[in-house]
Amino acid sequence: MTAFNLETCARPNILQLEPYRCARDDYKDDGTNILLDANENAYGPPLPASNGVNGFNTPDVPSIALSTLHRYPDPHQHDLKQLLCTLRNTHAHTQKTLTPANLFVGVGSDEAIDALLRCFCVPGRDRILVCPPTYGMYAVSAQVNDVGLVKVPLLSAEEGFQIDVPAVLAKLDEDVKRAEESPEGGRIKLVYLCSPGNPTGSLLRKEDIAKVLAHPSWNGVVVVDEAYIDFAAPNPETASLAEWVTEWPNLVVMQTLSKAFGLAGIRLGAAFTDPAIARLLNSLKAPYNISSLTSSIASYALSGQGLATMQANRARILEQRDRLLREMPKIPGVGRLRGGTDANFLLYEMLDAGGKPDNATALKVYERLAENQGVVVRFRGKEHGCLGCLRITVGTDEEVTRFLASLERVLREVRGN
Ligand SMILES: Cc1ncc(COP(=O)(O)O)c(C=O)c1O
The missing domain is CATH 3.90.1150.10 (Aspartate Aminotransferase, domain 1)
Structure with a gap:
């Protein structure tokens, strides 16, 4: 149970957005159509026509040719999202199954951090809660968006740099009360938790995250940043809580290909969440945020061969x-x-x-x-x-x-x- 209500938590202007649709959503490129809908350059890019970018040579992942880069990328990235879901559908945390509707993909998880702030926090009014020591971008992104920062430090190193659950719950109680007394003062909309933490290297306890998610009166979203999850002990294969978003309407789990997958240069991050939140994030993003090159390389990395190499490098x-x-x-x-x-x-x-x-x-x-x-x-x-x-x-x-x-x-x- 949670007090979360998307209709009163997200910003009203964001709730009114419709996801971007292009003409190619209605009329697919089947190879016979000529595409005169997006003001592209039909003669193609000034690049060697014969060269492929990756030449991956697998049946699962098509290699992308430089000569096709005059076309805009797919704004929805359905196939890439399915690969991410397949990776995280471990059924270690739920019997339910993630689908592409649970996903937002962005330019690194830094885009997801920022998109969530823009989705939920009214500039100059609302706040986020962070637990120092933690990743610096939550505060930077909050400042860029003129969103206040409430800090509840993690427990000490001796106590494993875990969430100070009573202190977080008390801060949320206090915020709920304050918002009831003066609604124009804004409120805490997001709690950013980093697991495993940066710079702490500690996986947060699942039962502690559940206690924040289940706060009985706080109407907000818990964001768990799992940038380093593929290094987590004891079993990195089942450590991710991504699939748990099918159980909690107010949970977002962010991941990235920048760490264990060794692909910081392509800038690919993901946020798993309830389809209702994913829809808002997908509505507010720039339509073509994931380039064709990024998508193709990420898809290979998430295919059988890519995963095997990632696992060997991780070992x-x-x-x-x-x-x-x-x-x-x-x-x-x-x-x-x-x-x-x-x-x-x-x-x-x-x-x-x-x-x-x-x-x-x-x-x-x-x-x-x-x-x-x-x-x-x-x-x-x-x-x-x-x-x-x-x-x-x-x-x-x-x-x-x-x-x-x-x-x-x-x-x-x-x-x-
Ligand atoms: C905890 C954490 N989250 C997110 C990121 C950003 O990752 P990305 O490269 O996907 O933007 C980092 C990068 O160092 C990080 O440490």
């Missing part, structure tokens, strides 16, 4: 993650692992000469790693609960070897021993 990353977990504690000056091991990065404290986690030390290590060793990691010491922390992405075998040697050298210099 190598997990091996290197385990190696870092073994080797990091042996380096003098490396403190505690903060957070979890559910992503393709690890969050470690850097210790000062006295053995305390310290931002000045971590910053120096960060700078010297980059400037003297050519190794770029991320300083996260200013994030809530991350004092003295660096976030290290798991690289290849050779990269991890070089990183470990560089870190040992730099820490020795910085700590003066």
